[in-house]
Amino acid sequence: MINWSEMFSVDYWFSSKALSGPFLWVLGALFAVVLISGVVIDILLAIRQIINYRSVFRQISSFAWTMGLIGLIWLFFFYQGVYILSARVWFLVWLAIALVWLYFVYNFYKQIKAKYLGKR
Numbered sequence: 001m002i003n004w005s006e007m008f009s010v011d012y013w014f015s016s017k018a019l020s021g022p023f024l025w026v027l028g029a030l031f032a033v034v035l036i037s038g039v040v041i042d043i044l045l046a047i048r049q050i051i052n053y054r055s056v057f058r059q060i061s062s063f064a065w066t067m068g069l070i071g072l073i074w075l076f077f078f079y080q081g082v083y084i085l086s087a088r089v090w091f092l093v094w095l096a097i098a099l100v101w102l103y104f105v106y107n108f109y110k111q112i113k114a115k116y117l118g119k120r
Helices: 004-008 010-014 022-046 054-080 089-119
Strands: none
Touching: 004 010, 010 089, 022 054, 054 089
16 A cells, blocks of 8 residues: 655655566556657658648657657666666656646647638
């Protein structure tokens, strides 16, 4: 069972414990799916399967490439038990950066959509 009082202590977020069990595989699968989706979007953009909103899909692809690769690198450090680079706080930093990046991609999508709908 999760001890929620630990979530609010600084020691919990800056400690480094080796990651194991199903949580390791779930995070690994999540980061791998994000990375693979970036590759798939890049391939679809290269063979011109995605025509509408190409610039938005380029941003989504770069987001997926970057966040998937950084997540897998962080997971490697967590699995190896590297003290500074495997602290849990890096996952929070990754999550915050991902949310801010997705916010900017969404705003860019709204601008592109308004520009295209304004022409019609």
